[in-house]
Amino acid sequence: MERTAYYRNSVLPWLLLAPQLLLVLVFFYWPTSQALYWAFTLEQPWGGGNAWVGLQNFLNIFRDNAYWATVLRSGLYALVTTGLSMSVALILASFVDRSLKGTKFFQSVYVWPYAIAAPAAGVAFRFIFAPESGLVGSLNEIWPGLWNPAINGGQALLMVMVCHAWLGIGYNFIFFLAALQMIPRSINEAGAMDGARPLRRIFDLQLPLIAPTAFFLLIMNIISSFTDSFGLIDTMTEGGPYGQTEVMVYKIYFDGFKTLDYSGAAAQSIVLMFIVIGLTFIQFKWVERRVHYH
Amino acid sequence: MSQISIKGVKKSYGKSQVVHGVDVEIEAGEFVVILGPSGCGKSTLLRMIAGLEGISAGEISIGGKVVNDLEPRERGCAMVFQNYALYPHMTVRQNIGYSLKVARVPKAERDARVMAVAKSVGLETFLDRRPGELSGGQRQRVAMARAMVREPKVFLFDEPFSNLDAKLRVAMRAEVRRLHRDLGVTSVFVTHDQIEAMTLADKLIIMNAGNVEQVGRPTEVYNNPASRFVADFIGSPAMNLFDGEFDAEGQFLYGKGGRMAVPLLNGVRSPGRKVVLGVRPESVRRIGADAHGAIPAVVDYVEELGASRLIHAEANGSRFVAVDTDMTEITSGMPVHLSIDGTALHLFSAEDGRRITH
Numbered sequence: 001m002e003r004t005a006y007y008r009n010s011v012l013p014w015l016l017l018a019p020q021l022l023l024v025l026v027f028f029y030w031p032t033s034q035a036l037y038w039a040f041t042l043e044q045p046w047g048g049g050n051a052w053v054g055l056q057n058f059l060n061i062f063r064d065n066a067y068w069a070t071v072l073r074s075g076l077y078a079l080v081t082t083g084l085s086m087s088v089a090l091i092l093a094s095f096v097d098r099s100l101k102g103t104k105f106f107q108s109v110y111v112w113p114y115a116i117a118a119p120a121a122g123v124a125f126r127f128i129f130a131p132e133s134g135l136v137g138s139l140n141e142i143w144p145g146l147w148n149p150a151i152n153g154g155q156a157l158l159m160v161m162v163c164h165a166w167l168g169i170g171y172n173f174i175f176f177l178a179a180l181q182m183i184p185r186s187i188n189e190a191g192a193m194d195g196a197r198p199l200r201r202i203f204d205l206q207l208p209l210i211a212p213t214a215f216f217l218l219i220m221n222i223i224s225s226f227t228d229s230f231g232l233i234d235t236m237t238e239g240g241p242y243g244q245t246e247v248m249v250y251k252i253y254f255d256g257f258k259t260l261d262y263s264g265a266a267a268q269s270i271v272l273m274f275i276v277i278g279l280t281f282i283q284f285k286w287v288e289r290r291v292h293y294h
Numbered sequence: 295m296s297q298i299s300i301k302g303v304k305k306s307y308g309k310s311q312v313v314h315g316v317d318v319e320i321e322a323g324e325f326v327v328i329l330g331p332s333g334c335g336k337s338t339l340l341r342m343i344a345g346l347e348g349i350s351a352g353e354i355s356i357g358g359k360v361v362n363d364l365e366p367r368e369r370g371c372a373m374v375f376q377n378y379a380l381y382p383h384m385t386v387r388q389n390i391g392y393s394l395k396v397a398r399v400p401k402a403e404r405d406a407r408v409m410a411v412a413k414s415v416g417l418e419t420f421l422d423r424r425p426g427e428l429s430g431g432q433r434q435r436v437a438m439a440r441a442m443v444r445e446p447k448v449f450l451f452d453e454p455f456s457n458l459d460a461k462l463r464v465a466m467r468a469e470v471r472r473l474h475r476d477l478g479v480t481s482v483f484v485t486h487d488q489i490e491a492m493t494l495a496d497k498l499i500i501m502n503a504g505n506v507e508q509v510g511r512p513t514e515v516y517n518n519p520a521s522r523f524v525a526d527f528i529g530s531p532a533m534n535l536f537d538g539e540f541d542a543e544g545q546f547l548y549g550k551g552g553r554m555a556v557p558l559l560n561g562v563r564s565p566g567r568k569v570v571l572g573v574r575p576e577s578v579r580r581i582g583a584d585a586h587g588a589i590p591a592v593v594d595y596v597e598e599l600g601a602s603r604l605i606h607a608e609a610n611g612s613r614f615v616a617v618d619t620d621m622t623e624i625t626s627g628m629p630v631h632l633s634i635d636g637t638a639l640h641l642f643s644a645e646d647g648r649r650i651t652h
Contacts, residue, residue: 186379189346194393194440195367204392208383 038266045260057267085165089172114170122235153244179213303352330501372441522647552610572640578616
């Protein structure tokens with residue numbers, strides 16, 4: 001039964017909507033439309049007018065090999081962080097779901113990372129991964145020169161991705177745990193009676209049943225890995241060494257605020273926006289079909 | 295040799311003990327029903343046999359092998375759960391065949407066995423549906439088929455019919471009985487429904503508050519309840535129970551000045567002995583006012599059952615329930631006279647509630 005509220009006063013509903021509308025307009029539609037406009041114009045670095053250039057900004061970035069490298073790197077970044085964060089969170093959630101001793105304690109402990117701001121975590125992980133002194137740095141005492149993210153781009157990227165994944169674990173963990181606990185205990189027990197070992201039950205029974213949650217988390221994680229990496233990269237590597245940790249958001253920031261190429265940066269943010277929209281769309285279109293909702 | 299042997303089995307969660315030492319022997323091919331009110335530990339006992347709960351003390355063996363430390367999969371039991379516990383993302387075929395798949399039975403054999411079992415419970419046309427598309431009765435059949443397909447040594451049923459409506463319950467009861475007759479597999483069935491228990495059981499185990507009150511054939515339990523609890527729990531309407539004591543002349547004193555001659559209890563009538571006297575409603579009859587030993591009572595209310603009726607009456611501050619087949623008009627507040635069949639009395643100790651043989 002659909003229920004509709006009617007207002008005699010035609011202004012009141014708009015007043016009630018106003019705070020939310022204002023927020024969305026000021027912080028989303030206005031900047032987005034501004035970026036869209038800039039993407040089709042050439043903006044002067046120090047202000048003072050612009051010129052309409054049509055698709056020139058887009059053609060420029062698409063012709064730039066460095067840009068494509070950034071796009072590929074962002075894709076890799078998204079895959080690795082999402083995969084790592086979700087699988088670790090799922091493993092932890094399965095452990096906690098088995099309700100062993102100390103479950104309550106770990107339930108809260110595993111969520112804490114989510115409460116840490118990305119830049120703070122970035123600084124902490126810089127110490128952990130510091131080649132001279134950090135935990136990982138002790139590898140250098142065994143194999144000198146093995147680990148140095150300051151000069152090895154691959155290691156730098158790995159470091160940032162691990163940190164990003166770590167930050168997301170708490171969020172993923174809570175959702176996975178809630179989903180696992182929604183499954184009636186007797187289904188797991190029926191599996192045990194049917195002869196399936198715990199690992200087998202996880203793959204055959206629990207994973208299919210938490211698929212809707214996993215699907216939701218997949219979307220959230222991929223979006224987050226495309227858009228939330230800025231704080232980490234800025235505190236940990238500033239895109240270096242030699243731009244090897246530069247992902248799309250960081251390049252937008254760098255081109256826009258460091259090299260004052262507003263128009264190029266605006267065009268890039270539009271591209272990023274469409275990538276995220278497109279990915280979400282594809283996921284809903286194709287992945288959701290394979291998910292059983294009950 | 296018994297198929298399942300339970301010796302001194304206890305279960306505690308932390309400090310609270312829920313099963314206080316159960317000793318039961320279950321013979322091969324027997325259909326055993328564990329009956330008791332909710333919270334009596336009957337499901338816990340079943341789950342300990344299944345291996346889903348640890349055993350705090352004592353020993354359970356199945357087929358002569360102690361299973362205390364074995365995983366459920368190593369015990370050769372199949373279980374039907376109260377809420378069916380079907381796998382919602384699998385078809386009926388996959389649900390039934392899952393245990394065979396886990397056991398790596400080749401696909402052709404698996405399909406054949408699933409089909410055979412599905413046929414025996416009338417599910418062959420539903421094999422490609424998911425549990426969500428089935429009715430309660432059909433889901434119940436899937437749960438039973440899933441247990442049967444493994445050809446287990448023991449069937450365990452944990453209140454399997456409690457989610458079904460009354461009519462379906464009767465039908466499923468008949469089906470379970472038929473399957474047991476055909477397959478002859480040792481079965482342990484937990485329920486709180488005494489009709490279900492009486493009609494299904496070869497052997498009845500009555501549990502209360504973590505203890506076994508009585509083990510026996512249904513008629514044995516009905517005719518010779520071993521304790522006040524069993525007397526009260528088995529039988530519908532419940533047995534009339536009167537707290538009282540014997541006086542110096544061997545009469546039974548109960549309620550507010552009630553006095554009953556109980557000549558057949560000769561051996562146990564020691565004056566001042568506090569006892570509970572029980573008599574089933576079908577052994578209480580309505581008689582004429584002038585008959586010998588008639589107890590004058592006042593009708594409280596009458597329950598019509600069609601072929602008979604139950605008269606709830608009060609006499610000497612005690613409540614009586616009588617089965618009445620004489621259909622003359624009776625209304626609330628009417629005086630009636632009741633007589634008790636002296637050969638059908640049950641006597642229990644007032645202290646521990648155990649039966650006093652006489």
